[in-house]
Amino acid sequence: MRTSAELVRTARERADLSMRALAERSGMAYATVWRIEHGQIDPTIGTLRKLLAGAGQQLEVDSHDADIPRLAALNNAWHRDGRGQDRPDWTRLRALIDALSLHPELRGPATIARPALSGSDFMDNLLAALAEKLSDDAGLPRPGWTKTVPALSEPWFSPATPRIRAAAESATPPQFAARQIVMTENSLWRDSDFVAA
Known part of the structure; x- marks a missing residue:
């Protein structure tokens, strides 16, 4: 430009x-x-x-969607395993979070669009929790669409021993805990020094 x-x-x-x-x-x-x-x-x-x-010219102003990572694009980033458990594509989720860690100014635009329903209550809640945490961390208002995603009726845990599960419960960010998702922040967010390197 x-x-x-x-x-x-x-x-x-x-x-x-x-x-x-x-x-x-x-x-x-x-x-x-x-x-x-x-x-x-x-x-x-x-x-x-x-x-x-x-000068004999005409000014034309145009706008288009910015080429930014979008949380809404991750509604299909999951699969159901052989035991019927919904499993997210952690690589795609972490890639989005890494990109937003490098470009914090994109957190608002990345979370504003509502993801289409994924077919997994867990995934819908995970995306809503991510949008809420990203917004809260950036000091931005939470996107309105997250209020329309009802929290899980039962807690979701990663497979773990009871001791590891108890440690994860105490380290779960509040945005995830409110949605009955138990996982530590470092399950998705990398150390900022690693991302910047």
């Missing part, structure tokens, strides 16, 4: 206009055009439109 300064300068040069001529054709002060082209001020969309029109 080009800067405003580059857009104005390129349009002016294509039209073979001086800065003074562009300012006159756009109804602006020469000093304003000079400051914009030198990156000293950022013009409004309206000012940019006038300048480009003065």
Whole structure:
């Protein structure tokens, strides 16, 4: 994406206009055009439109979905094992969390879209708990869709000995505990030094 300064300068040069001529054709002060082209001020969309029109061009503004990891894309990141247990694809879940650890500014956009129902109450709750924890950790409001996912009626545990299970219960983040999912934070979140390396 080009800067405003580059857009104005390129349009002016294509039209073979001086800065003074562009300012006159756009109804602006020469000093304003000079400051914009030198990156000293950022013009409004309206000012940019006038300048480009003065150079015979039209400004078009467009938006599209950002290429960001999305929690909603993980609704199919699970399978049912031979014993009928729902098993998440831990690799895909950790990859999303790693990406958001490296780019914390994407936590809000990554969690806002509601995942389609997965067919697994456990997976739906796991995604809701992740969205809540990611939002809470970033100081963002929780996405509204998480309120519509009813908590599990029975606790979900990873296979473990009673002692390990008790330790996991005491170390479970509150967003997971509220949904009856028992797992430690380090089951999904890696050490931040590891992720940044």
